[in-house]
Amino acid sequence: MSSNLRWIRKHWYAPEAIPIYVVMGVAIGGATWYLTRLARSPDVVWDRKNNPTPWLNVEQGTNTKMHAVNQTFDKSYTRDKL
Numbered sequence: 001m002s003s004n005l006r007w008i009r010k011h012w013y014a015p016e017a018i019p020i021y022v023v024m025g026v027a028i029g030g031a032t033w034y035l036t037r038l039a040r041s042p043d044v045v046w047d048r049k050n051n052p053t054p055w056l057n058v059e060q061g062t063n064t065k066m067h068a069v070n071q072t073f074d075k076s077y078t079r080d081k082l
Contacts, residue, residue, distance in 0.1 A: 038044070042058050051057075062075055 039046075042054050045052065045054060063071075
């Protein structure tokens with residue numbers, strides 16, 4: 001175990017590389033979150049046999065966008081199942 005940590009510190013740890021690791025981690029996490037959010041939108045059809053038009057199930061007064069400027073909505077859209 002100690003030799004593994006020593007090898008990692010020797011080859012992968014550098015104080016000047018820590019900001020790069022942090023920025024890459026935040027970028028990968030943000031991209032994963034955004035792609036997951038896009039996959040759950042009402043425009044995407046995952047089940048064509050049981051629900052070929054999921055956008056018709058969105059009620060009026062439901063927010064489907066990420067950001068609504070100067071608008072108030074009763075509720076936000078959530079997809080029950082993919």
